[in-house]
Amino acid sequence: MTKIRSTAMSRTVPWKLLAAALALIALAGCGSQSKSSASLEGSKEAIALYNARCISCHASDLSGKVGPDSDLRTVGSRMTKEAIAKQITNGGDIMPAFASKLSADDIDKLADWLSKQQ
Template identity: 55%
Template sequence: MKTAWAAASAALILALLAGCGSSAERGEASLEGPEEAVALYKQSCISCHGTDLKGRMGPASDLHDVGARLSEPEITRQIEQGGASMPAFGERLTADEIRVLSGWLSGLGKSE
């Protein structure tokens, strides 16, 4: 009986440890950019735009190359006013927070 208990305990521990690991090992992309911008993104944007910036709400929510499609003022306006299925964040985020996000996002997808 003790052997069965030990085997079951070992299996449980291994199963729990299998869930550990880095975000990259779990298939999550790490976001790169200014710390403040990434923190704001995680707080306000990640639920619709995803951990990999590719969007969870269809092609329009894909941000991985948004800077190649929209200028910084256009991104700012989109964040402030929303549009299509995106809600407005003009009253949820400060002007400085929107500036930080739009500055970072406008650099995504631009050729260097």
């Protein structure tokens, strides 16, 4: 009977260890120092628009997902508010135009907020 319990335990212990290891791996990213969308500062409306329309290409921390040009962490030091609004409206390179997807007021809110990212 002891052998049966040992065999049963040897089958369950690795699964428990595997589950614990996977949980630790999943939690490892939670302590990251990067700027997440929850910690972005500024207009709540602009951040909500960013999360709804921009995060898929520009990442939750503004670092970009589709190359260095999609990094918005310091976009305000590279572009004026007007240039940012024009880019959002008309698109460019691989960025799609958002003129038909966002109102002029929403584009202005995003451009104003992004111009402060320095």
